[in-house]
Amino acid sequence: MKSVLQRVYLTLILILLYAPIVTLMILSFNASKSRSKWGGFTTKWYVELFRNEQIMNALYTTLIIALLSALIATVIGTAAAIGIQALRSKFRTFMMGVTNIPMLNADIVTGISLMLLFIAFRFSLGFSTILFAHITFNIPYVILSVTPKLKQTNKSTYEAALDLGASPVHAFFKVVFPDILPGVSSGFLLAFTMSLDDFIITHFTKGPGVDTLSTKIYSEVRKGIKPEMYALSTIMFVTVLLLLVLVNIAPEEKQVRGRIPEKPRRRHKISRFLFRKVVPVMMAAVVIVGGVFYGSRADTGGADxxxxxxxxxxxxxxxxxxxxxxxxxxxxxxxxxxxxxxxxxxxxxxxxxxxxxxxxxxxxxxxxxxxxxxxxxxxxxxxxxxxxxxxxxxxxxxxxxxxxVPYTWGTVGILYNKKMVDEPIDSWSVLWDETYKDSILMQDSVRDAFGITLKYLGYSLNSTDLDELEAAKKLLIEQKPLVQAYVIDQVRDKMIGNEAAIGVIYSGEAIYTQWENPDLEYVIPKEGSNVWIDSWxxxxxxxxxxxxxxxxxxxxxxxxxxxxxxxxxxxxxxxxxxxxxxxxxxxxxPIAFPPEKDLERCETFRFLGDENDAIYNELWREVKSK
CATH class of the missing domain: 3.40.190.10 (Periplasmic binding protein-like II)
Known part of the structure; x- marks a missing residue:
């Protein structure tokens, strides 16, 4: 029984760990861009991935910054650890405390601080500022990895090498460095991983035209992750998996006392050769060659x-x-x-x-x-x-x-599923209809949420009247038990996948959802709505x-x-x-180009001033906290 429970427990853990990855891999072969609809098997996203200059540029930038920052931080951090170890006990404790502060600090504090520093000294935000920032926050992790190994070294051996005529540099590399090499390697790998995974510090210190994978994915979240990104994630996961397999099928030869070690099998020799020689060389070549090609295109810096x-x-x-x-x-x-x-x-x-x-x-x-x-x-x-x-x-x-200069325009309206809604919709009132409890999607946006409610109450969506705003707040709080989720662009996939009956959506997204799911209908409610314009x-x-x-x-x-x-x-x-x-x-x-009679009831949002913005935000916090 105990064995069965252990297996069940292990299975659940593996499902929780790998189900999201498996889902992502499946989506990378989905012909439809929507995660809610299976459009058939395809490999086109893998082809498109290598044609997508923005994603490839982000990939190479991520790898280059991670590699360079880890190398430089390892050199500086190792030298710093040696210097700290040579200090007296009190000063050593003080310096280690100072070194630990950046690791205890929230990343957002470090990111904003570095951004302000660069701005103060009028540095142009770009590749160099990201690299400098990554080196800065990686150094403490290298020091933390190297210091324990330095404490284990025997000073007498180093001094003996000096007595035998070796120079300090020669003695260090022949005697000390081999002892601390595991710590240096751990520091490098930790720095590389931290840099590869970073988003917040990169976000605050990057400039135009420079993206890492983390910032690129973040910029796509509101509009939906591109299937090409699923393909890239799948390739990266499979690559890591293969490397792990190579490591585990290439065990070190064990020296057994009194016995001659067995001759390594041919497959073990091949796997060790691949892992230790071929793979690192190929990775370095891809990073350097690809980085020079894509990086040079991203940072032109010219007048044209x-x-x-x-x-x-x-x-x-x-x-x-x-x-x-x-x-x-x-x-x-x-x-x-x-x-x-x-x-x-x-x-x-x-x-x-x-x-x-x-x-x-x-x-x-x-x-x-x-x-x-x-x-x-x-x-x-x-x-x-x-x-x-x-x-x-x-x-x-x-x-x-x-x-x-106007670029695009549209409206905010209601998208509803004709098979899940009993009758045609023409009013915002349906968002307060208990018939559709847990099947309503609201926009997670203060101005959109209040704008909808104010129009339903017969007020302007630019109202600054406190009584009108309080009435809208009360109505939004009453609506909360009926709402399945407050979303932004996720409404698109949820409606396509029949996960909700009604959703507040932008007209441009409504057109796409109808292509994917013909049962969906879009309407501008009779009370009026927001008509927006994005301009250059x-x-x-x-x-x-x-x-x-x-x-x-x-x-x-x-x-x-x-x-x-x-x-x-x-x-x-x-x-x-x-x-x-x-x-x-x-x-x-009529969704893309609604008739004039529908637009007559619509308004554009206006900037209401910082004071009124603060009032709106405070009321929205009250709604969300109830």
Whole structure:
């Protein structure tokens, strides 16, 4: 019985450990991009992986930074450990305490501190600052690994070597270093692993055009992880698994007293040769050659470039390639997840972005804080392709249309499953219908959640009236028991997979979900909703303003606007681009291009001021904490 229980327990542990990995591996062969729908077996994501320059660049950057930072930190940390060991007892204890502080500190504290240091000394955030940051936080781990081995060394042996005429350096490498080598190796491996796995410190010290795997994955979370990333993760897991197998089938020869050790088997010889010689050489070659190729392309640093800061998965990569080929201007491209993450970077001036794509209310905030440069529309003749309707809508946050060019637009509405909902939906009231308890998905966003509720109550979604906001808060608290989950872009996969009956969603995502699940229907409720516009702007500290204007003009070209619409499925304000959409049903799709009568009931979000933002956030915390 005990044996059976042990096996059951071990099986459960293995399932918990490896079920997520197996799921990820299965998804890497799924023809559908949705995790909720099996579209058939395919290997195309593995092919696409090696064509995806951004992912490959992130992979090589991750490996190079991990390798270089681990090597440099190992050298510095080993030297520091030797120096600390030579100190008197009191000073040694003090120095070890100082060394341990960075390891006890939260990573976010270290990351922000290093970022502020780089900004204070006017370093350009990029590859070098990430490398310096990784070396800095790796050194203490090397010291911690080497110090115990130094304590075990015999000083007399070192002194004897000096007495026999060896130089200090020669004596160290012949006598001391072999003794501490296990600690040095452990320190290197620990530093390599810590660097490879780091996200927070990299996030705060990286610059435009430089991504590691961790920051790349993070930037994709809101829009959904690319299947190519599943393929890469599968390859990495299988590679590690093979290395572990090689280690375990190549045991060291054991010396048995009085007996001649057995001759190693041929397969053991081969595996040891592969593991000790071939694999390290191949890994080093891949890292160095690949890193030079991809890294050099990511860090051009020349005047003929434009630094773009955009939402994740919000621009067809082929459009960037075409622009570079046509103009000779190199595009350094970086992605963000929310307006609130983007804004502090622009405000700090730590990185001089040339083109940014904020939402309506954030553009208003940036204008009020004098962060934007006026666009020279002589360099943007394709502005004529943007419909008058959208230029007029833009006046709500850019009164004179001097600082922004509309890029995409859409609405917020209700997505519902016709097979799970009894009747057509036309009101926000369904979000408070107990019939659909535990089958409602709400947006995990303060402005969206309050905007929906305020419109349902008959108020403006930009209300600053405390009584109206309190009423909305009370209604949101009443709704909580009915809500299955507060999500952002996860609503897409949940609705495709029939995991919920009703979800609040952005119109662009609704189009994609209908392609994957024809049972889904999208509606703008009769009380009205949010109509949003994301527009291109140029920060005031942009270093390549003319190139930025060329880039914006290029994106306003009808064929490019249509290309981007096909890629991201968000509505285009480009009249010429819309005319190029061949599928008439898509060109006149009421989700992508709703009729005027539906838009009349909609509003754009406005920046309400820091004080009102704080009130909204406090009320939202009260809702979430109940």
């Amino acid at each position: 470039q434009v630094i773009v800061y955009n939402w994740g998965e919000y621009l067809d990569p082929d459009a960037i390639t075409i622009f570079e080929e046509e103009t000779g201007i190199d595009v350094v491209y970086e992605e963000y997840e929310t307006n609130e993450i983007m804004y502090p970077k622009i405000q700090s001036g730590a990185i001089a972005y040339d083109v940014v794509c904020p939402s309506d209310y954030m553009i208003q905030r940036m204008l009020e804080n004098d962060l934007l440069a006026e666009i020279n529309f002589d360099n943007v003749p394709n502005i004529k392709e943007i419909g008058d309707t959208y230029m007029d809508m833009s006046r709500q946050f850019d009164p004179e249309n001097k600082y922004s 702007v140029i920060p005031k500290n942009a270093k390549h303003k003319e190139n930025a204007e060329k880039f914006i003009n290029f994106l306003c070209r009808p064929d490019i606007a249509k290309m981007n619409f096909d890629y991201i499925t968000y509505s285009t304000p480009n009249v010429g681009g819309r005319a190029l959409i061949e599928d008439e049903a898509l060109r006149d799709n």
